[in-house]
Amino acid sequence: GESVGLHLPTLSVQEGDNSIINCAYSNSASDYFIWYKQESGKGPQFIIDIRSNMDKRQGQRVTVLLNKTVKHLSLQIAATQPGDSAVYFCAENTTPQGAQKLVFGQGTRLTINP
Amino acid sequence: DARVTQTPRHKVTEMGQEVTMRCQPILGHNTVFWYRQTMMQGLELLAYFRNRAPLDDSGMPKDRFSAEMPDATLATLKIQPSEPRDSAVYFCASGFDADTQYFGPGTRLTVL
Numbered sequence: 001g002e003s004v005g006l007h008l009p010t011l012s013v014q015e016g017d018n019s020i021i022n023c024a025y026s027n028s029a030s031d032y033f034i035w036y037k038q039e040s041g042k043g044p045q046f047i048i049d050i051r052s053n054m055d056k057r058q059g060q061r062v063t064v065l066l067n068k069t070v071k072h073l074s075l076q077i078a079a080t081q082p083g084d085s086a087v088y089f090c091a092e093n094t095t096p097q098g099a100q101k102l103v104f105g106q107g108t109r110l111t112i113n114p
Numbered sequence: 115d116a117r118v119t120q121t122p123r124h125k126v127t128e129m130g131q132e133v134t135m136r137c138q139p140i141l142g143h144n145t146v147f148w149y150r151q152t153m154m155q156g157l158e159l160l161a162y163f164r165n166r167a168p169l170d171d172s173g174m175p176k177d178r179f180s181a182e183m184p185d186a187t188l189a190t191l192k193i194q195p196s197e198p199r200d201s202a203v204y205f206c207a208s209g210f211d212a213d214t215q216y217f218g219p220g221t222r223l224t225v226l
Contacts, residue, residue, distance in 0.1 A: 032212075034215075042219060042220075043118075043205050043207075043218050043219050043220050049214060089157065093212075100145075100147075100209065100212055100213075101159060101162070102159065102215065103159075104156055104158075105156070106156045107156065
């Protein structure tokens with residue numbers, strides 16, 4: 001079946017460095033992708049999204065890149081801070097033109113080392 | 115600061131008991147989603163509503179789970195009877211049409 005997956009389950013970076021979290025998706029009909037951040041004991045928090053008619057979108061310290069040719073999504077976090085430590089999930093909307101029926105990846109745990 | 119609220123935050127119960135989880139979506143949102151999160155399966159969509167009508171509950175075990183929206187400010191997820199394999203964190207999320215989903219803090223359920 002269709003699924004969203006992540007290449008790496010864990011990632012450790014030094015504070016101040018940039019980090020890149022990758023995600024692969026398999027549903028070519030998906031038209032909307034989202035990155036969520038989940039801190040321990042909390043619900044997923046929206047970070048940034050991108051629609052399939054774009055290949056790059058920037059937010060505050062975060063950038064999402066979408067490569068539809070290879071069905072790959074990445075989240076770049078610039079100048080990482082201790083507060084960035086969390087699990088990051090990518091999700092794809094599998095119901096184009098409808099209410100979001102999201103399929104989530106398994107998540108990547110990002111650890112920021114002082 | 116508008117937020118999705120969920121009650122209870124923690125629930126410990128014994129196998130066979132009924133469990134009811136409640137969610138208050140963000141005022142003005144017309145879509146409500148129920149998710150379950152476990153270490154093994156990750157985040158799974160159980161059911162979702164639009165304008166209080168159920169759109170999809172294919173992710174939910176039909177024999178024991180039920181989801182309802184008695185009104186626009188309340189969504190409920192009920193498990194009867196509960197089983198140990200139902201132990202998980204249950205999240206509610208709300209949004210407006212196809213816009214971003216905002217998650218609540220979750221209900222951590224433990225079934226002994």
